[in-house]
Amino acid sequence: MTRVKVIPENKKNIIDKIIEMSGENIRDCMQCGKCSAGCPASDGMDLLPHQVIRLLQLGQIDRIVESKSIWNCASCFTCAQRCPRNIDIANIMEAIRLTIIRCVGNSRLKADDVPSKVDCKMPQQAIVSGFRKYNK
Amino acid sequence: MEKIGLKVRARAKEALENREVDEVMGWKKGEFWYDVYPVFITEANEADDLIWDAFCVNNLSKYLIQKQKENKKVGVFLKGCDSLGFNQLLKDNRIDRDQVVIYGLPCVGMVDPEKVKKEGLNKGLLEIKRSKDEITFVTKEGEKKILGRQFDYDKCLACRYPNPVVYDELLDTEIAREVSEMDRFKDVEAIEKMSITERFEYWSNQFSKCIRCNACRNICPACSCEKCVFDNVNAGVSSKASVDSEEQFFHITRAYHVAGRCVDCGECTRVCPAGIPLDQLNHKIMKDINELYGKYDAGVDVSQDAPLVTYKLDDADSFTEHGKGGK
Amino acid sequence: MSVEAKETVMGNKNEFEPLIVAFCCNWCSYAGADLAGTSRLSYPANVKIIRVPCSCRVNANFVLRAFQRGADGVVIAGCHPGDCHYSTGNYYTRRRFSLLTNFLEYVGIEQERFKVDWISAAEGNKFATVMNDVLEKVHRLGPNRKLRDARWKR
């Protein structure tokens, strides 16, 4: 039985950065699942929001980075509104996205190629949040 | 004012003759033009010495405490500010109302001898006569009339109760006087504007002048304790060593003890031999009480509880953030 | 980082060790201080507590005596208005020390040196925060020379 430290040393600083950036205390989460239950975008997520937080608590950043959830999150803040432990999960998702974008290559979406992607049915908020999510 | 002076004499003589009172307290002229001192007369013929002029500033009500210990019925002449002091003594159960007959004297304001000397008008001065807003200087060379009230005490300029609030008889017609409430606490606001170190410098200089003669305590109608805490060594509160902190302790505690009870008669400032502006301390507390707990004038209404012996459930306070009271 | 830790960091720089005298009412704030103890919170050792039956027992003389004896800060803690064990005690405290707070500041004492607050028996961490906060401010102000009796050697 190998001794596994709950939060591996090398991942400690990333976790602390995410916590500091989002200003949220992830240890407060009691895994009640209300965020995942109410998340409108949860169908497309392989890791539900409460599982993302659980992985953060366990320091498993790689599984979060590989998951699609943080990109599916439309930051509509329903989870934050309903979390009984007052944690702003959307804020944490934002922090994870930013840490990934900032350490991997340049921003994925250039300003000038947005018009080509816009279709009239898409609400403006999607454009703005898309732009915000994919840039440094 | 001389007309009233005659009335005073007549009333005193009459009161003593038909035994209304055992003794009458009034003022008597001293040797100099500014010199007037309290006098207690028991015989009708002594009444002729009584006077009423521009220097009868002494508050006679505090002598009543001692007189009543000799359980005498006393007649006393009280001005507006004196009557406020009288009410405060009454509220503190120090005197018995039925043992006193009060002859009320509406007062136009008393002349401050220092101000006369500053103008140099005291050379060869024999007497000062005063009618409502006009002062005549009787000197060896002749008479000189000056209009206006620039020679009055500062406290008289700001006086809000020229007419006695309690009396058995009124010897003169009441005086109407509007004093703006706005600049009542100008002196306090000036000090409040100073920085914290300036304020401490200002006050520690003032307090260091104090020689602990207790004149302020003896003249003050609100300071009527049988045995003051500063006289009682057993209380272990403070001593009279000539160290700055003792005077600061004395004056802060005294201002605190008369909080909500000081009638703003300004006597402490007048009698202080070191010239410390003690009423600026009392004015600050009055300003705070008015702001925090509603306008309150001590000595006006004997039945109303003083601010520090009553409370309201939703009182403001000046030490918590949501205390609603400014700092 | 609580004040204590910060203090040890810059403690050796200057030897100023603030002294705070706290008057705590037996039913609420003293119990709050006990709760701060039982929950192992931390506030600096310079705060020394005197137990009084009720906050209305604290006389202005005690506050002045503390400053005279070289205290750098005085704290009075009582029950929240309405919670007083003697039902009306702290209403009088509120009036008395609202006047004294303003008056001491008027005479030139920094307002951070004299703190009055309501701390109930259940507010252990409020007790610790208030004490940490007072000490931090007093630490910044430095030693209190005002009202201090020169003959008193600490």
Next chain:
Amino acid sequence: MQRIGVFVCWCGTNIAGTVNIEKVIAAAGEMPGVVYAKDYQYMCSAVGQNLVKNTIKEQKLDRVVIASCSPRMHEATFRKTAKVAGLNPYLVEVANIREHCSWIHKNKEEATKKAIALTRAAVAKVALNTALIAGEIGVESRALVIGGGIAGIQTALDIAEAGYEVDIIEKSPSIGGKMAQIDKTFPTLDCSACILTPKMVDVSTHPNINIYTYSELENVKGYVGNFEVTMNQRARSVNMEKCIGCGICTDKCPSKKAKSEFEEGLRNRSAIYTPFPQAIPNVPVIDREACIKFKTGKCGLCETVCPAGAIEFSQEDTKITKKYGAIVVAIGYDIIALDKFGEYAYTNHQDVITSLEFERLTNAAGPTGGKLVRPSDHKKPKKVVFVQCVGSRDKTERGKTYCSKICCMYTAKHAMLIRDKYPDIETYVFYIDVRTPGKNFDEFHRRAVEEYGVNYIKGMVGKIFPDGEKLQVHGVDALTGDTIKIDADMVVLAAATKAKEDAEDLGRKLSISTDTNNFFTEAHPKLKPVETHCAGIYLAGACQGPKDIPETVAQASGAAAKAIGLLSKDKLVNNPCISEVDEKICSGCLACTKICPYDAITSKVITFNDHGKITKRVVAQVNKALCQGCGGCTVACRPGAIDIKGFTNKQILAEVDALCR
């Protein structure tokens, strides 16, 4: 010369851990008046106390300082020790070097210096202590129980059985409280009415118990043993003696629009009503807002049909003032408002109900006669979903931070009852953690899962919204990680409990404190759960914190035992640390009489020889029985003529000096 003994406690490592005991002993040795200083691991233990006793005798100590834990813990213990050793108990002072020193400061050197300062302050104070003899006060041998629920009923019965008179004051028209609304009780599933009504009848027939229903507490004066309570008995508009409880008036009453509070609004009631059939007293009450006679002056039908002529429209509120020795607060709890929980759609859909409403639905005396039907269309539901922790364990301001303790058990009970009565109904329970720690509690919960097939899903419900006939419930199963959607017919929310609305101002009237959630604060969470800081006032039931019926009854009997202990004494020793007037200094201004919360200070005339002359003077005097020693008067007294024994001005000044050494 004084002979002061200082005893420093290690308290195991609690104090010795961060305080250098030897240094404190050495410093204590040099303090003025100290002739003996000793330390021991556990001063409060029997050995420690014997050490104090023997040292007092051997060293002929006349004052003792114990440097140990908080005086609130062991001041009484060490005072008793001193008394046994023949020393006046009030010549003992405690320096708090544990809660206020060793537990707070990590740095050993600083903690030691502070411990020495605190000990020096205690020595300075004890040097000025005087021997005090506790006075005696009488005790009124009658108890008052506030609240008529199971807690109040059990307390009243126990006190009455001990032979003391008890008054119950209940705000609603009948006693019974929340337990009367419940159908079955866990864990034994016996019917709530069957075990409650016999107790209610015992209370109504017990000679020592008087019941004041439809009444509220106005104000309380006095202190332990001598409380003077004023109650306001609201007008029932029915004469209690004449009424025979036939119930004709409640049937005939035309105004049927008022919502029945007892039925949680699921059924209407008439203007003249008894809350439930087994109500005690079984006398109806006229709700003056709903009654047509009071609103418009017409009607008055109840008066005409009443066979006993018991209706009295002219009845007025009556004020009753009585004296009591002890008071037990048992006002129970309420359910939080769910209007802020929009995601559960409680306010805009009839079939989303709270557990209390569910109790009424399944109750045989309830609005649907015990048949489980949907309140909207009275159809039998096929799928029922239970949602746990609605508002409990919630740090936002919508809910309460604590766990309400009883919901897991009553939800398991509800689910089990449905599966037992209607096996075809599917039941789901969304939970975060099932908390069933009591005796036979977990077995009860496991029976619901294993035998009755209730589906327990670990995960919260995200949102509920009406979808045609059904209710769509979106939840998640946190264990498998997939979202769950159920089309339910009925949703039952286990709403959080909260303190009663008027708990805070009742606390103010009794001057007992409430915590941040408005539950009453007990004197000590572990050692004094049924007492409050105010002597003579005790707590029973859910008003002190969320509690189930077994605990409530246990606490009620505990509170009753405390009250009986108090009432059994005909004399009470009162606190000797009270105020005293020095008549030589008192100038008779009587400012202190205005300050005293207990009106304990009055004036008197004294005659004395003033330099040969007999003079009279008014001075203040303190009524030793009324004064509680708060000290407000000592500050109002400018010359310091009035002082509190045990906390005199000089003692506190001495403490200030010692602390500033």
